[in-house]
Amino acid sequence: MSTLTGTGHLARLILRRDRIVLPLWVLLLTVLPVSYAGSFFALFPTAAERAAYVTGTARNPSVVALLGPVYGDSVGALTAQRGGFLQVIVGLAALLTVIRHTRTEEEAGRRELLGATVLGRYAGLTAALLVTYAASLLLGLLTAAGLAATGLPAAGSLAYGLSAALVGVVFATVGGLAAQLTQTAGGARGIAVGVLGVAFTLRLVGDTSEHGWPSWLSPLGWAARIRAYAGEHWWVLALPVALTVLLAVVAYPVSVRRDLGAGVLPSRPGPVRAGRVLSGPFGLAWRLHRGPLLGWSVGFLLLGSVVGGAAEAAGRSVAGNAALEQVMARLGGASGLAEAYLGVSLGVAGLAAAGYGVQAALRMRSEEAAGRAEPVLATGVHRSTWLAAHLVFVLLGPVVVLALVGLAAGLTYGLSIGDVPGQLPRMLGAGLAQVPAAWVLAGLAVLLYGLLPRLSPAAWAVLAVVVLLGQLGAVLELSQWLLDLSPFTHTPQVLRAGWSVTPLLALTVLAGVFCAVGFASFRRRDIPVG
Template identity: 65%
Template sequence: MTGARHLVRLILRRDRVLLPIWVLLIAVLPASYAATYAELYPTAAQRAEYAVATAGNPSVMALLGPVYGDSIGALAAQRSGLLHLIVGLISLLVVIRHTRTEEEAGRRELLGATVLGRYAGLTAALLVTYAADLLLGLLVAGGLVAGGLPAAGSLVFGLSVALAGAFFATVGALAAQLTESAGGARGLGVAALGVAFLVRLAGDAGGTEWLSWLSPLGWAQRTHPYAGERWWPLALLAGLAALVGAVAFRLSARRDLGAGVLPQRLGPAAAGPALTGPWGLAWRLNRVALLGWTVGAAALGAVLGGAAQAAGDAVDGNETVARLMERLGGSDSIAEAYLGTTLSITALAAAGYGIQAALRMRTEETGQRAEPVLTTGVGRSRWLLGYLAFALVGPAVMLAVTGAVTGLAYGLSSSDVAGKVPRLTGAALAHVPAVWVLVGGAVLLFGLLPRISVGAAWTVLAGCLLLGQLGAALELSQWLLDLSPFTHTPQVLGGPVSATPLLALTGTAAALATAGLFTFRRRDLPA
């Protein structure tokens, strides 16, 4: 562990801006939900009616998890169900950034030449992430207590969020030992998180309790805050995190520096025709990620599309919930309003793939693989445009497939496949320009501020999730909601569609990407 204390200080210095931002942004959400529910449902009878409607709605159960009571605290805890997923994603990305990314860039080897213990790097990354998760959990609990909610329920919910983040931080640590690249580690970590979410989603949507217990996210959401608190699922999360962490430390001691546990498959001795230019190289590097993201999003669309009709039937006659769903989804049909919200979440996933594809350029640059390519006849513009093409086309393909699968599942349940498939496909594709804005922003960060491009791009995506997708339920100020490009996406399922916002978003994305290309052509590559 020699040197771990100094590495902790280094990580805190490097993340002195991004770390407080995401902790504070997430910490205020549960208390905001509680205040919103207190305003929307001031009487016990109204809350009980809403809780019954929610418990009978498979779509809400799938997205947010079960509700265990009709108090303000219980409703706010259920509405905050996605926080476990969000905190888990951020935590595993932070750990991978400070372990495998450092190793891939050669900085870990440089530090290892000093008086630095073998476990110091992994220990420091986990300690900082654990501390941030714990601080977040305490802030969540403190905000709920300050809002007048019981301390026990607030504490158990805050700790469930913290331990969910800590567990997936440990998953990120394990993924960093398995592969040689940071991109591969992120892919494994996100895949594990996605499987956990889909298992929990399927169990809660279908009312299959045992299936939900197969997911660590299901454990975190079964602490029953404000409804007879359960503390032992938190012990399960902590125990599993300790077990996964022990495996990660064991593997870090046995493998070679710069290598991964999983063997790398050797490529062919000679390059095929597709690898004679930057476009073929970009396709080779991005095809597996595109397939994985598309399959995952399509599976989510199939599950949620099949539950859309039941979602409309579950809130039939509940005017309060109907108005809330219509405000979120922009449609007079409750089922289609629900589908509008789910497609918005899918669009954020598509933006995640687009950002990952765009930032692959940064991985190639820091791995010193970009410079040999650029010393050939390949210019910087052609090299960047090869990656940019997949960062732009990939999300469009992903959303088109997801919309078609969602429409097919919804059409089968409502006996209108011919009408629902093109309608839902168009609704999904309407989010493409907003996704392109985030991709263009990532390209600009890569060209202008490459050192912080990865963390800043993912922080912007997290901000869009918190502001654009959850802001309507929180009734935030419009100027704040307008910071997210997804706020300007027209609701195709809600009526006539204007081309003006789509053209404005596309123009903004083009301007950002062009600025990124210009700045990249003028800056130096790292030596």
């Protein structure tokens, strides 16, 4: 029997299980760069306007820290920089996909059942990697075709598409290696996301420093240094390919030398007796949610700091561009262009906070599917108490992260204009104004979990649609009824005078209805659902 026997069957199984999630992240990450190119063509039709934007915003240290460097003032160069952070998301999606189909399967016991059949030693890891590699390459090719269709040069479009694809390939392999190191999927995700964080930090430090050499230590830095639309450096593509081969050479031997269910790194034994924190369902929920909440909080603090630091420069760079002022206003801006930029940015933060809420809600489904919820509920723990413990984090988590992004934005923006006492509470309020809309999407995930648990991952599809409406709706001038499908369309702009609290109350009530229906449905249905 070959070491790869059964790889094709496993790959088809992965494609079947990810038939919704996989196309969604490929489509979303393909459409966004194309939309950026279209918006730059519309907003900066002249070289003078693009040069002013580059000088005022694109080369601002805060913007470079978040998005990466800009090479020139062409529409292609601006698009490549604007899509820089999307490559972080590509890497994150790729590593999570591989871990879900390797270590998560092993932790749940399904890998052992499959291993008892005619299955090669390398089949499981190879199938997960091949599917993720194929998705990444498809994303890159579709992105290149879409960018070229907008009128951008084909060579630069291909360079940008391949850079995004190879970021996915590298971090898919990082995920495959991380899955061999720990006994749990959570530990593997922690290692792989930590590597992604280090890569982002190296890129950030290199791009904002005088010499820039740390960027050459990061796959994210390599993606920028391909220099799409600015005299492409094709040889840089060899670096992620070489790193992928090196990581695979390490991961494959380890995958067959360790025991099934074990990891290379030894597991730390827990205490003989549980502490007070774990004495009830709320303590257990805290243990399950504290890691993601901490990670999201750090990310939102960084996002708020970057957004606040870049706001003043963003306002100066678009002054006098009537088209951009109009679009920014429609996206949710205030009278001042800097505050328009902050309003848009905090709206994006609200979408991200909704992602945290959906993730926290679906943790309940993960606990149930893994068989851990049933033993807890077989004790004296009531279903209502168990669900309420998780709902604390589903509902309060978005409040925490949006408060942090508002505080960080208010502090850095206030420092830049010399008005910290005035801007800090305003930006905190603007951040918290996004909470009800985030609650609606999180509440929808709770409703699906309680009523139709098998369909609960569809909450991610709803979030993806909302993101597309938010990113493309105003730029493409879509019909208002389409924009109204997003709860974030109804969020008032609290940075300008005359806003009403009524939409916030209505969104909160809607989120409460979703949670209540999900709560009641969960109390009546069977556990587990077959």
